[in-house]
Structures are given as structure tokens and as C-alpha cells.
Amino acid sequence: MSHLSFTSPAPGYWAGQNVLASDWNSTKWQLKNRVSSLADIERHLTLSDEERAGILLTGTKLATAITPHYFNLIHPTDPDCPIRRQVIPRIEETHTDPSEMADPCGEDAHMPVPGLVHRYPDRVLFLVTDRCASYCRYCTRSRVVSGVSDQKLETQWDMAIDYLKRTPQVRDVLLSGGDPLLFSDAKLEKLLARLHAIPHIQFLRIGSRIPIFLPQRITPELCEMLRNFHPLFVSIHCNHPAELTSEVRDALGRLADAGVVMGNQSVLLDKVNDSVETQKELVQKLLMCRVRPYYLYQGDLIQGTSHLRTKIAKGIEIIEGLRGHTSGYAIPQYVVDGPGGGGKIPLNPQYIVESTDERTVLRNYEGREFVYPEAQVTPVLD
Numbered sequence: 001m002s003h004l005s006f007t008s009p010a011p012g013y014w015a016g017q018n019v020l021a022s023d024w025n026s027t028k029w030q031l032k033n034r035v036s037s038l039a040d041i042e043r044h045l046t047l048s049d050e051e052r053a054g055i056l057l058t059g060t061k062l063a064t065a066i067t068p069h070y071f072n073l074i075h076p077t078d079p080d081c082p083i084r085r086q087v088i089p090r091i092e093e094t095h096t097d098p099s100e101m102a103d104p105c106g107e108d109a110h111m112p113v114p115g116l117v118h119r120y121p122d123r124v125l126f127l128v129t130d131r132c133a134s135y136c137r138y139c140t141r142s143r144v145v146s147g148v149s150d151q152k153l154e155t156q157w158d159m160a161i162d163y164l165k166r167t168p169q170v171r172d173v174l175l176s177g178g179d180p181l182l183f184s185d186a187k188l189e190k191l192l193a194r195l196h197a198i199p200h201i202q203f204l205r206i207g208s209r210i211p212i213f214l215p216q217r218i219t220p221e222l223c224e225m226l227r228n229f230h231p232l233f234v235s236i237h238c239n240h241p242a243e244l245t246s247e248v249r250d251a252l253g254r255l256a257d258a259g260v261v262m263g264n265q266s267v268l269l270d271k272v273n274d275s276v277e278t279q280k281e282l283v284q285k286l287l288m289c290r291v292r293p294y295y296l297y298q299g300d301l302i303q304g305t306s307h308l309r310t311k312i313a314k315g316i317e318i319i320e321g322l323r324g325h326t327s328g329y330a331i332p333q334y335v336v337d338g339p340g341g342g343g344k345i346p347l348n349p350q351y352i353v354e355s356t357d358e359r360t361v362l363r364n365y366e367g368r369e370f371v372y373p374e375a376q377v378t379p380v381l382d
């Protein structure tokens with residue numbers, strides 16, 4: 001199946017009835033009508049036993065919630081549907097592999113104040129909320145996100161902003177969570193204004209999956225407000241070309257027209273996007289939406305997600321299948337977050353065949369070899 005077109009499946013038809021366009025296009029309506037219970041889900045989908053058990057048994061780990069917009073993309077009967085695997089729980093989630101952790105990226109140990117992760121010298125990750133429009137089953141922060149587990153996100157905005165004011169080496173603040181675009185325009189505006197007013201902060205970024213889960217939230221009013229905080233970057237999270245519907249494309253267009261620079265962070269997931277063909281479609285469609293593929297993440301070692309992870313070799317194979325075969329702008333950096341708090345570590349195919357002081361032998365994307373002679377000391381007269 002090709003997803004290169006930007007069609008949306010019958011957006012006005014939902015739960016066996018026609019929905020008014022004014023409801024469908026409303027953020028409030030989409031949030032209020034999120035699908036979350038087994039009964040809700042079974043009204044629309046034929047579930048496998050693994051999925052039914054998953055829905056019943058994962059309620060204290062990570063909530064299930066799916067916006068009607070995103071739910072509409074799920075195949076009604078195929079349990080291997082790539083959209084379905086991202087948001088419908090499965091029984092495998094109750095299995096914790098010995099290598100898996102609650103906090104594999106070691107975030108909790110790098111918080112100088114609650115909710116603010118300061119791992120790199122010049123930038124911070126500010127967790128501003130624990131809620132999202134829909135919940136991804138492989139969530140890297142499932143220990144605190146969605147509000148159902150024992151650990152709660154204790155974010156302290158005043159303390160975090162005080163810390164940033166007295167920490168001049170921080171020049172880049174990344175707002176994440178949870179999803180910051182779930183805030184009202186007024187609440188988000190206040191937060192952005194407080195950060196924007198700190199002189200040493202050079203730019204702000206927002207990490208959000210709302211453009212994919214709830215494109216209706218990307219209103220002209222929101223975009224007008226965001227314009228006041230340039231340079232502003234938004235990192236979206238799109239994993240599969242089918243997620244780029246016409247509604248999503250239009251929402252991304254509004255953000256781009258407002259001058260927001262966009263990147264995409266995708267997660268490599270088993271039976272979702274673990275092939276060169278799917279990734280190529282994804283990255284090419286992203287460029288058409290003016291979104292530059294930024295990172296492709298190897299799955300973090302989150303408890304109960306081994307069924308969604310791939311081997312690292314798969315990620316390398318995908319990058320190798322893209323480099324040279326499509327626009328350089330379309331190629332994300334493949335990274336693994338070093339387990340235990342190592343931060344992002346880039347992984348690349350090996351293009352160096354052999355290297356000495358005199359020369360380096362390289363191979364290109366077709367497998368042909370080329371010799372690059374190293375500069376030699378130029379003889380100087382006398």
C-alpha cells in the first residue's frame with residue numbers, strides 16, 4: 001500500500017454517525033471523544049486476544065487514549081496495522097525484560113530542579129506537563145506520563161525558571177512532557193514569554209505529537225501567538241507515512257507559514273516503520289510538509305516494550321538504504337540514548353573501508369570504493 005498521497009479517511013464519519021465539521025475540527029471535541037475503554041475500542045475494531053488482554057491489564061502502567069482523528073487511521077481488523085501497534089496496548093507490555101528500566105535515559109538523576117533535565121552543558125529539557133492527546137505504547141517517559149502510574153511528574157515552573165535565570169550557560173530550552181501544545185494558547189503564551197525574556201536563552205523548542213494526533217489544535221490563532229517567540233523550533237513526532245494525512249499536512253503548513261522551523265523525531269519500531277521503503281516514504285512526505293527529518297531513535301529500554309524494539313543493525317540498514325538514494329535533507333540522524341544516562345549517541349553505517357596515515361579507502365552508497373589520499377607534508381626549500 002502506498003501512502004504518498006495525503007488523504008484523510010472520511011473525517012466526518014465517526015462511531016457510526018456523521019459528525020458535524022464544527023465538532024470534528026474542534027480540539028475540545030477531539031479530546032472529549034478520545035477512545036480509551038475496551039468497550040469503546042471494540043465498537044470500532046476487531047481485537048486480537050493479545051490486544052484485549054493488553055487493554056485490560058495495562059491500565060496502571062500507561063493510560064490508553066486515542067483521538068478520533070488518529071483512531072480513524074487504524075485498520076479495523078489487522079492487528080499488525082502500523083498505526084494500531086503504536087497506540088493499542090498488547091499483552092506483551094506486561095512482560096518486563098531484565099534489561100528494561102523505568103527511567104532508561106537516567107532523567108530523574110539529572111534534574112537540578114523537579115521537571116528540568118540538565119544533561120548537556122548548554123541546553124535543557126523542561127518537562128512541563130504529564131499529559132498528551134494520545135498515548136504511545138513505547139513512551140520513553142511512561143513512568144510519569146498519563147497520570148496512572150505511582151510516580152508523578154513533579155514539575156516546578158517557578159523553580160525551573162529561577163534555575164534558568166541563574167544558569168547562563170543554558171542557551172536552548174526544549175519544552176516537552178507530555179505535550180506542551182495541550183495547554184491553552186494563553187497558558188502556553190505565558191510560559192513562552194517568561195522563557196523568551198531570559199536574555200541568555202537564544203532559542204526555544206517545543207517537542208509535540210499534537211500535529212499528528214490532533215492537527216485541529218494547530219489553529220491560526222495558536223500560530224499567530226507562536227510567531228512572537230522566534231526563533232522557535234517545533235520537533236514533531238511522526239513514525240509512519242500514513243500519519244501524514246491532508247489535515248496533518250495543512251496543520252504543518254500553518255506552522256511553517258508562521259515561521260516555525262520543524263524537525264521530526266521518529267522512533268524505530270518493529271512492524272511499524274522497520275523497513276527502508278516505509279522510512280523513505282515517511283521522510284519524503286515530511287519534506288513535502290516542510291519538516292526536516294531530525295532524529296531516528298533506537299527504542300529506549302522501557303519496561304514492557306521489547307515487542308516494539310528492533311535490532312540496532314536494522315536502524316543502520318535503514319540509514320544505509322536512504323543515504324545516496326534520497327535527498328540528503330530527508331535523512332535523519334540515527335541515535336541511541338545511552339542506557340543509564342549517556343545521552344544521544346549517533347550511529348552511522350561504516351563507509352570507511354580502511355584508513356592509514358597516507359590514505360583512507362571509502363565506499364560510496366553503491367558499494368564502489370574510492371581512495372582519498374591524506375595531505376602529505378609539503379617539502380619546504382631550505
Ligand SMILES: *Cc1c(COP(=O)(O)O)cnc(C)c1O
Nearest residue numbers: 117118119120123124125174344
Ligand atoms: C534530547 C535531549 C536534548 C536535546 O538534544 P539535541 O541533540 O540538542 O536535540 C536535551 N536534553 C535532554 C535531556 C535530551 O534528552
